[in-house]
Amino acid sequence: MRIPKRLEPLIEEGLIDSVICQLMSGKEAMIYMVRCGENIHCAKVYKESNKCNFQQRSIYTEGRKVRNSRRAWAMERGSHYGHRAREEAWQSTEIDMLCRLGAAGVRVPKFYNFFAGVLLMELITDSEGNVAPRLSDLILTPKQAREYHQVLIKQIVQMLCAGIVHGDLSQYNVLVNSQGPVIIDLPQAVNAAGNYHARNMIKRDIDNLTAYFSRFAPELAQSDYAAEIWSYYQRGKLPQANLTGNVKQQDKPVNVNSILQIIEAVLKKETAWQRHKQTRWSDHLSQC
Secondary structure, three states: OOOHHHHHHHOOOOOOOOEEEEEEEEEEEEEEEEEOEEEEEEEEOOOOOOOHHHHHHHHOOOOOOOOOOOHHHHHOOOHHHHHHOOOOOOHHHHHHHHHHHHHHHOOOOEEEEEEEOOEEEEOOEEEOOOOOOEEEOOOOHHHHHHHHHHHHHHHHHHHHHHOOOOOOOHHHHEEOOOOOEEEEEOOOOOOOOOOOHHHHHHHHHHHHHHHOOOOOOHHHHOOOOOOOOHHHOOOOOOOOOOOOOOOOOOOOOHHHHHHHHHOOOOOHHHHHHHHHHHHHHHHHHHHH
């Protein structure tokens, strides 16, 4: 096929030899299958984002540190240089996440190179060498749904143990090869300890997957792994956690009398304080 303009620098630098075909085009990137010597890789070409995209990204970039003060100031100001710096920071996050998660044992594509706004990484294929399908394109048996659900829950736990939350995980961001699910699309991933929204994000990620898998295995809809996982994470016990998908509910009846007694005691203290202030004010006036 004709060489896309954004891939020409990689051809010139000898990073890729040829472009085989375009795999997909999304809101943030275009994906190509490319040949690198005897190997076939995946090339992710990031699209330039507009101001609206950056505003939508703000919840993901919260807590991310920019070491260069000039770049941080420019990004905050929104200058042309700052716009470019934001783009680069967004893209470099995906590279960082692929490397960190791969090292932590999470099933993500292998990172190979990054040049001129293009990410070169592993092409995920099935047992016959064809491009692996997205999870959303599969019709699953109940057994497969339960197995894949458990695999991805474990992957989410591994990510959280590495201090990372995907932030946009669903059936559309998971590929399935012969070994099972592979998680993709990570530029929005967040630091679990540094982002205020991390808890809501991991709940959304798990809820998305559970809702999808429950189409094939309805009993999964009754599970609540998000609350359980986050509870173990907050207590520093996640790596050793024995997850069940159930969260113990407080079954003890509310002691209404006890609550009323507390309210009454507070009201009495407030009334006594008001009387004390009135007395002090009257004494002050009498001295004037």
